[in-house]
Amino acid sequence: MVDEDFLLEAARFIGIAGLALFVLSGIGGALMASRTVQIINVKWLRGKLFNYHRLGTLIGFALMILHPIPMLYAPQSTGGMNISHIFIPFTAPKQSLTTGLGVIAFYVLLIVAISSIFIKFIKREWWRFLHYGTYIVIFLGLAHGLFISGEFMEEEVFDFDEPEKVILLIFTVLALAIPIWRLFLAKKIINKTETT
Numbered sequence: 001m002v003d004e005d006f007l008l009e010a011a012r013f014i015g016i017a018g019l020a021l022f023v024l025s026g027i028g029g030a031l032m033a034s035r036t037v038q039i040i041n042v043k044w045l046r047g048k049l050f051n052y053h054r055l056g057t058l059i060g061f062a063l064m065i066l067h068p069i070p071m072l073y074a075p076q077s078t079g080g081m082n083i084s085h086i087f088i089p090f091t092a093p094k095q096s097l098t099t100g101l102g103v104i105a106f107y108v109l110l111i112v113a114i115s116s117i118f119i120k121f122i123k124r125e126w127w128r129f130l131h132y133g134t135y136i137v138i139f140l141g142l143a144h145g146l147f148i149s150g151e152f153m154e155e156e157v158f159d160f161d162e163p164e165k166v167i168l169l170i171f172t173v174l175a176l177a178i179p180i181w182r183l184f185l186a187k188k189i190i191n192k193t194e195t196t
């Protein structure tokens with residue numbers, strides 16, 4: 001019988017690793033979409049960023065499929081859950097609200113992933129619209145990870161004594177930087193290089 005603490009720690013680790021890959025891939029995506037990657041001209045990124053972006057999101061997606069699986073084997077009294085808790089948002093026996101945010105993030109992720117797999121069959125504008133769902137996945141995933149209690153204590157909201165929460169906070173800052181960069185700074189840099 002595998003130790004329940006090990007199962008929950010494994011789920012946490014997989015969740016954090018998956019989220020890290022999404023944030024990094026999101027930065028890569030924003031660098032490509034804003035064409036900043038051509039301007040910064042980094043040798044190891046040149047011509048390869050698209051492949052890194054795709055690989056990062058694919059591995060992240062696989063990790064997110066794995067993320068809730070260890071919880072199926074942990075007792076419900078310690079934070080474990082059954083199949084229906086994983087598929088039906090806000091029904092988990094503990095931390096139902098914060099867990100539900102993760103379930104919704106996963107459904108949005110499914111839409112983004114499926115639309116990217118079938119990109120050739122979808123109108124470009126539709127695909128782009130659906131791809132903006134990545135921001136929803138990252139922010140719901142971050143809210144879910146930040147607010148869920150490691151000890152499954154209902155009254156606990158934030159516990160920054162836990163290194164996992166500090167790591168997630170750093171991702172939050174990085175994730176907020178993506179749309180800011182994309183909307184303002186990248187545009188400014190491109191306009192400047194076009195006028196010179």
Ligand code: HEM
Binds near residue numbers: 146
């Ligand atoms: C089916 C959907 C999901 C379920 C049922 C679920 C459930 C959970 C639970 C119960 C925990 C707490 C584990 C523990 O502390 O022992 C957790 C942690 C975490 N989840 Fe999810 N999750 C789901 C989807 C997602 C998605 C899509 C993301 C990211 C995009 C995500 C990111 C995280 C992160 C980063 C943690 C770690 C929090 C920490 O270590 O403090 N989860 N998840």
